[in-house]
Amino acid sequence: MAAIPTNLYGPNDNYDMNNSHVLPALMRKMHEAKQGCAKEVLVRGTGTPKRELHYNDDMADACLYLLEQSEDKLKRLFNDEKPP
Numbered sequence: 517m518a519a520i521p522t523n524l525y526g527p528n529d530n531y532d533m534n535n536s537h538v539l540p541a542l543m544r545k546m547h548e549a550k551q552g553c554a555k556e557v558l559v560r561g562t563g564t565p566k567r568e569l570h571y572n573d574d575m576a577d578a579c580l581y582l583l584e585q586s587e588d589k590l591k592r593l594f595n596d597e598k599p600p
Contacts, residue, residue: 519579526572539569 523537530536531544542559549557570578582590 519582521570521575521579523567523569524572524575525569538567 523539525537525539525543529540531540533541533544536544545557545559548554585593
């Protein structure tokens, strides 16, 4: 079993509009639009991809929680096994 943290965001992230991940780029775009009193914000893409976004501190807490659990409890959590 492995925890695979994907699409993390948080402090000290890369907010460059040309090479950052999707959420930091959207956050920067919205921030700049608000500062400039923009009435619209253009968001490019089809909207088809589904993404799971996780705040980095929340993912750290989740990983610590998983590390503290017994193997039996993890099996019940992720395999839908009923407790004895």
